[in-house]
Every structure is written in structure tokens, then in C-alpha cells.
Amino acid sequence: xxxxxxxxxxxxxFLLLGSVLLYIGFMxxxxxxxxxxxxxxxxxxxxxxxxxxFSIVALLMRAIAGSWNDKFGPKVLIxxxxxxxxxxxxxxxxxxxxxxxxxxxxxxxxxxGIGTTSIATGVSKLVPPxxxxxxxxxxxLTTALGMSLAPIxxxxxxxxxxxxxxxxxxxxxxxxxxxxxxxxxxPKSEKVxxxxxxxxxxxxxxxAGLCLLMAVPLGGIQTFMMVYGTELGISTTWVYFIxxxxxxLVSRLFAGQLxxxxxxxxxxxxxxxxxxxxILILSFAxxxxxxxxxxxxxxxxxxxxxxxxxxxxxxxxxxHNKGTANGTFLSGMDIGMAVGSFGLSIVATYYNxxxxxxxxxxxxxxxxxxxxxxxxxxxxxx
Numbered sequence: 001x002x003x004x005x006x007x008x009x010x011x012x013x014f015l016l017l018g019s020v021l022l023y024i025g026f027m028x029x030x031x032x033x034x035x036x037x038x039x040x041x042x043x044x045x046x047x048x049x050x051x052x053x054f055s056i057v058a059l060l061m062r063a064i065a066g067s068w069n070d071k072f073g074p075k076v077l078i079x080x081x082x083x084x085x086x087x088x089x090x091x092x093x094x095x096x097x098x099x100x101x102x103x104x105x106x107x108x109x110x111x112x113g114i115g116t117t118s119i120a121t122g123v124s125k126l127v128p129p130x131x132x133x134x135x136x137x138x139x140x141l142t143t144a145l146g147m148s149l150a151p152i153x154x155x156x157x158x159x160x161x162x163x164x165x166x167x168x169x170x171x172x173x174x175x176x177x178x179x180x181x182x183x184x185x186x187p188k189s190e191k192v193x194x195x196x197x198x199x200x201x202x203x204x205x206x207x208a209g210l211c212l213l214m215a216v217p218l219g220g221i222q223t224f225m226m227v228y229g230t231e232l233g234i235s236t237t238w239v240y241f242i243x244x245x246x247x248x249l250v251s252r253l254f255a256g257q258l259x260x261x262x263x264x265x266x267x268x269x270x271x272x273x274x275x276x277x278x279i280l281i282l283s284f285a286x287x288x289x290x291x292x293x294x295x296x297x298x299x300x301x302x303x304x305x306x307x308x309x310x311x312x313x314x315x316x317x318x319x320h321n322k323g324t325a326n327g328t329f330l331s332g333m334d335i336g337m338a339v340g341s342f343g344l345s346i347v348a349t350y351y352n353x354x355x356x357x358x359x360x361x362x363x364x365x366x367x368x369x370x371x372x373x374x375x376x377x378x379x380x381x382x
Contacts, residue, residue: 009126019139019143022119028150030051030154048345056109057110058113061113062331065081065118066323066325069121074323075122078118084107086178088107117330120326133258133260136256136314139307140310144303145245201317204317207313208329208331211306211332214272214336215339220344223345232286234288240294241295243292248303251271252303264309268304268375270301271301272367274298279360
């Protein structure tokens with residue numbers, strides 16, 4: 001009985017470490033690759049494509065990789081994903097043409113979609129059913145923490161070194177993770193006779209849709225925070241990501257166990273309200289202090305809500321469909337980030353970034369309404 005409820009195994013720890021390093025190593029290109037394209041003579045539209053292209057390809061690969069995970073097991077797919085990421089990252093060194101960088105970004109997205117879906121599936125297979133909220137919650141911590149730390153590291157490397165150093169940093173992380181992942185031992189699901197390839201898991205569509213709405217303001221933050229700082233005359237916008245990282249860590253002290261004992265609504269509802277407050281404060285920010293306060297609210301809300309939704313997506317899926325469920329859920333994140341990057345940029349073009357962030361609150365209000373009328377009125381987990 002002890003083994004069946006044990007969470008902190010070697011393989012689980014390896015997957016968490018691999019996840020946080022993957023998110024850091026990949027996300028350092030989010031704020032820097034568009035700038036690199038403009039530096040090479042590319043247009044603003046081409047710079048925006050650097051963000052959108054990987055999301056589209058990752059979305060397609062998640063749909064396929066989820067089913068492959070259920071068929072072949074996560075370990076094989078994790079290794080395939082990291083090999084693609086490593087080969088793509090190496091080519092960033094000598095790709096000085098804008099078209100070449102955009103093509104590489106397509107392969108980057110493929111490796112990202114396969115790698116992240118497979119790690120998430122591996123985690124869901126290792127977590128004991130009685131500790132789903134806690135186990136998936138710590139995995140969600142790695143993704144949120146990696147996305148918060150990556151912009152800080154990227155800014156520091158680009159300020160003091162160069163794009164080639166950034167590529168080297170990412171490459172070293174990817175190679176290290178690949179070596180780590182070869183040591184994994186993940187149990188395979190029982191084979192289901194005549195199981196057809198599934199591009200999405202129906203039971204995960206609702207959590208994925210909610211994740212999409214939640215990721216819209218997050219996409220606006222990850223992509224435009226540096227530009228917003230310039231608009232406000234703030235040079236220390238990195239303090240926002242520090243505050244967000246701190247609160248994501250704080251949320252793990254209680255959110256996972258609260259999910260397992262009380263149910264998802266006791267985590268998701270206060271988390272959504274905290275994100276709304278954070279974005280509202282962000283839209284009225286006047287200095288580094290107000291940016292930091294905004295990050296505390298949004299980081300706490302995101303740290304509570306995203307892992308809870310992913311745990312919900314995994315809970316609702318059959319054991320042999322957990323890979324597809326993770327792929328479906330993470331696809332919602334990709335679409336939401338893309339909408340946040342592209343859609344909100346249109347608002348910023350015609351108005352300003354403060355108005356853009358206030359507009360992003362609409363997505364969170366819709367999130368709250370959809371969640372409440374579908375899942376939030378139920379006391380216990382579905």
C-alpha cells in the first residue's frame with residue numbers, strides 16, 4: 001500500500017526537473033527570437049510569426065503525440081522530442097536569414113509539442129490516484145516556474161552577452177535533460193484491443209478550453225511585458241517575473257492538497273479571482289512596485305489554477321487515454337498563448353498596452369463564468 005501511494009520517486013523527480021529545465025530552455029526564445037528577427041532585417045509581422053508558428057505546429061504535434069504516448073509509452077516520445085529540440089537549437093547558430101529562422105521555429109514547435117506532452121503523460125502515469133491534485137500540481141509548478149524564470153534569464157544573457165550565448169545555454173539544458181530522461185522507468189498502460197488513434201480526448205476538452213481562456217492574458221504578459229515597461233518608462237520589468245515565480249512556489253504549499261481534500265472549485269475560483277485582480281493592477285501600473293504587486297496576485301492565481309485544471313483533465317480520462325488527455329489540455333495552453341500574443345497585439349496597436357491588459361480581463365471573466373456554470377457549482381471533483 002505504501003508503494004501505491006508514494007509520490008516522490010526517482011522517476012517523478014527526474015520528470016519534474018526535466019520539465020522545469022525544458023520550459024526555461026525553450027521559453028528563453030519567446031522574448032528574444034522576435035528581436036533577433038528584427039535585428040536581421042525582418043518585419044514586425046515576421047517577428048510575430050516566430051511566436052505563432054511554434055504554437056500552431058505544437059498544437060498539431062500534441063494531437064498526434066498524445067495518442068502515440070498511450071500506444072508506445074512516454075519515455076520513447078520524450079527522447080524523440082528532445083532529439084528534435086537539440087538538432088533544431090544547434091541550427092540557430094548559423095541561421096542568419098529570417099526565412100531560415102522561421103522554418104527552424106516549425107521544427108522547434110514539433111519538438112516542444114512532443115516533449116511537453118510526453119513529460120506530462122509520464123507524470124500522470126507515476127502519480128498515485130489518491131494524490132492526483134498534489135502530484136499534477138507539482139508538475140504544474142514546474143511549467144509555471146519555468147515560464148516565469150525564462151524571461152529573466154533571457155534578458156540577463158542578452159544584456160550582458162549575445163544571442164549565441166543564449167543558444168548555448170538552451171542547448172546545454174536540452175542535452176542534460178535528454179541524458180536524464182534516458183534513465184526513466186515509466187510503467188506502460190494496459191493495452192486496449194483495437195484502440196484507434198485519437199487526436200483529442202473528449203473528457204479533457206472542458207479543462208482545455210478553460211486553460212485556453214486563462215492563457216490569453218498570460219500570452220500577453222510573456223510577449224509584451226518588456227515593451228509595456230518601455231511604454232511606462234520602467235527598465236526593471238524583470239521584477240514582475242520574480243514576483244510571479246515566488247507566488248507560483250507559494251501556491252504549491254497548499255493548492256494541491258486543497259484540490260485532493262476539498263475539490264477543484266476551492267482552488268480554481270479563488271485562483272481566477274486572484275488573476276483578475278493581478279491583471280487589473282498591471283493595467284494601471286505606474287512603476288516597478290505596482291508591477292511587483294500585480295505579479296503577486298497573478299502568480300498566485302496562475303499557480304493555483306493551471307495545475308488544478310490539468311489534474312482535472314487527467315482525472316476525467318480513462319487510464320489508457322491519459323496521454324491524449326494531456327495533449328488536449330496542453331493544446332489549450334498553446335492556443336491561448338497564441339491568441340494572447342496575436343489578438344492582444346491588435347488592441348495594443350490601436351490603443352496602448354494598458355488598454356490591452358484591461359481587455360485581457362474579458363478572457364478571465366468568461367473563464368470564471370464558464371467554469372462556474374459547468375463545474376464550479378459541484379462541491380466534489382468530477
